[in-house]
Amino acid sequence: MSGVAENLMTVSARIAAAGRKYGRPEGSVGLLAVSKTWPAASVREAFAAGQRAFGENYVQESVDKIAELADLPIEWHFIGPLQSNKTRLVANHFAWVHSVDRLKIAQRLSEQRDVHLPPLKLCLQVNVSGELSKSGVTPEALPALAREVAQLPRIELAGLMCIPEPSPDEALLRARFRQLAHLRDALRVTLGLPLDMLSMGMSDDLELAIAEGSTLVRVGTAIFGARQRPAA
Ligand SMILES: *Cc1c(COP(=O)(O)O)cnc(C)c1O
Numbered sequence: 001m002s003g004v005a006e007n008l009m010t011v012s013a014r015i016a017a018a019g020r021k022y023g024r025p026e027g028s029v030g031l032l033a034v035s036k037t038w039p040a041a042s043v044r045e046a047f048a049a050g051q052r053a054f055g056e057n058y059v060q061e062s063v064d065k066i067a068e069l070a071d072l073p074i075e076w077h078f079i080g081p082l083q084s085n086k087t088r089l090v091a092n093h094f095a096w097v098h099s100v101d102r103l104k105i106a107q108r109l110s111e112q113r114d115v116h117l118p119p120l121k122l123c124l125q126v127n128v129s130g131e132l133s134k135s136g137v138t139p140e141a142l143p144a145l146a147r148e149v150a151q152l153p154r155i156e157l158a159g160l161m162c163i164p165e166p167s168p169d170e171a172l173l174r175a176r177f178r179q180l181a182h183l184r185d186a187l188r189v190t191l192g193l194p195l196d197m198l199s200m201g202m203s204d205d206l207e208l209a210i211a212e213g214s215t216l217v218r219v220g221t222a223i224f225g226a227r228q229r230p231a232a
Pocket of ligand 1: 034036
């Protein structure tokens with residue numbers, strides 16, 4: 001068995017164990033394999049082992065990789081910072097975008113999404129770490145942003161995403177994840193949308209995110225190994 005296949009089994013076992021420990025229904029936590037900086041061959045290896053959803057952070061790198069892997073029925077998720085001059089590529093190469101924190105970006109994605117494609121599924125990235133983080137909409141500004149994004153025609157507002165500040169403090173990380181879940185619960189009521197996606201948890205903290213209701217953990221290092229280079 002390949003290293004990637006073995007790692008996928010280990011990560012799946014971690015997800016299943018955390019799900020049992022924290023009383024999550026079976027199958028309620030998905031796995032997004034974060035393939036940024038890794039070549040198409042690594043994605044093929046994970047695909048051969050059964051993985052279908054992959055996450056990418058860098059627009060040009062991901063568009064090249066998606067073209068190389070066009071023969072595989074992969075569900076691509078964009079999870080990186082997004083500049084407005086790059087939205088067209090993302091709007092038309094991905095099924096999901098997790099990292100939207102401004103109305104302008106969401107509007108452009110909606111305008112640029114090909115009408116022949118299904119609506120682009122979108123998470124709003126929330127800053128749950130206050131001044132310790134630069135990206136994400138503030139919890140205070142989230143309701144107004146969500147209301148506007150929910151009305152865009154080529155977008156399906158599907159949930160929320162967060163990246164807490166790195167910390168060894170498990171209680172603090174759980175509190176960050178819990179806050180995202182509470183924000184989602186409140187929005188569900190005010191918007192009347194399911195907002196089923198809670199995109200939270202990475203290689204080091206996925207158990208804590210699952211404890212607080214994560215429906216998709218985004219895992220890179222624990223599947224592909226330590227990244228050698230920051231991608232372009
Ligand atoms: C890189 C990245 C991940 C994966 O992080 P690992 O620690 O390698 O699992 C998850 N989410 C986002 C937004 C990332 O940029």
